[in-house]
Structures are given as C-alpha cells and as structure tokens.
Amino acid sequence: MAAYLFSVIWPVALHMILSDFSVIILTAATGQTPDSALCTTLTAILVIPPVLWMYRGDGKPAANRLKSVAEQDTKKELDDKENGGPTLTWRIFMGIACFVSGGILDRVWSQVLLWLRVQDYFSNQTQEQLLASQLAVQIIGLGILVPVAEELIFRGLLYARIRRTLPVWASVLTASVIFALYHGNMIQILFAFPMAIILTLLYEKGKWISYPILFHMGVNLTTVVLGALAG
DSSP states (O other), X not given: OHHHHHHHHHHHHHHHHHHHHHHHHHHHHHXXXXXXXXXXXXXXXXXXXXXXXXXXXXXXXXXXXXXOSSHHHHHHHHHHHHTTOXXXXXXXXXXXXXXXXXXXXXXXXXXXXXXXXXXXXXXXXXXXXXXXXXXXXXIIIIIIIHHHHHHIIIIIIIIHHHHTTSOHHHHHHHHHHHHHHHTOSHHHHHHHHHHHHHHHHHHHHHOOTHHHHHHHHHHHHHHHHHHHHHO
C-alpha cells in the first residue's frame, strides 16, 4: 500500500521539487528573483523528460492506454485493438476539436467567475504575475510546455495510477481535486477544478494523452493571447 501511495504522489512531488530547484537556479543566474512564467517554464523543461519516461513505463506494452479495473473497459480496449483503433484522421479531428473547445471553455468559465465576482473576495496575483512575463515565454512556456508537463503528471500518471484501484467517478474526482488544489490560489482552484474534470474524462474516454494536452493548450494559449491583447 505504501509503495502504491508513493507511486501516486511521487510525480506531483517531483514537480514541486523541480519547481523550487528552478527558482534557485534562475535566482543564482540572474542575481534577482526571476519572474513566475520563466520559473514555470524551466520547471516544465526539467520535469517533462522524467515524467515522460515514467508514463511510457506505466503504459507498457500499450503506451497510450489506461489500465482499467472494470471488465467492460478492458473489453472495449481489446475490441479497439482488434478493430485497429481510431484512425489518424479521426485523432487529428479530435485533437483540433479539443484545442478549440479548450479555448472556448476558458472564456466561458472565466466569464462565469467574473459574474460570480470571486475576484472581489480572492486575489488573482499568481496569474497576474505569470501574465506579466515576456510574451514569448508565456506562449512557449505557459501555452505549450506547461500543458505537456501537467497532463503527463496529473492525467498520464496520477489519474492512471489512481484508476488502477478506484472506479472511474472516484478516480476522476480525486485526481481533479488534487490538480485544483495544487494551483494553490483560490481563483485558480475554482477555475482548475471543472477543467480538470473535463481533462480527465478526455483521457479516460479517448485513451490518448494528446487529447487533454491539446485541450489544456487551448485553455492556456487563449488566456495568454487575450491577456496580451488586453495589455
């Protein structure tokens, strides 16, 4: 049991460790406190190789499939394999749909939070600091690298490992709560939780990590681009 819990927690803990390491490295290199987006980008660069290695190890012999505890899920996976699985054209279409949907839902949920006036009660300083960085860092780091890193950690590893022992609904809820709380800021928690549910269901149903990655990219790049235009 202890080994299982460690396997679930370790990817998130690794991200925390490398995040602190990034701050130390950039502070030593520049002699001042680096901006948040640059630290976040460096963290993603450092964390992607080890979590990708863990993800591939978890997926053997089928790299992009979840290990299911439900007999019907196992049967579906076997049927998909026998039928050749989704075509490349279908995956490309779904990838584009995920990316666009991420951008749309980013705006919808942001407007809902504005309508609820949560900004009157909680600070959004964390996001403001991230969006104060250079635009190139935001696009490459926040828009591309961070979604890859976070989806490998929270869907590809955390969720998939929880899913081995819990049913779908419990796994989705647990992984989504952890993902939301990890953001640490109340406004971001309120934003991240429903998004996490969608991201996790995309992985559960699509059985392909690229779907939540592209959805996440759509969310982040929409925020970055609109933030730049507004600024």
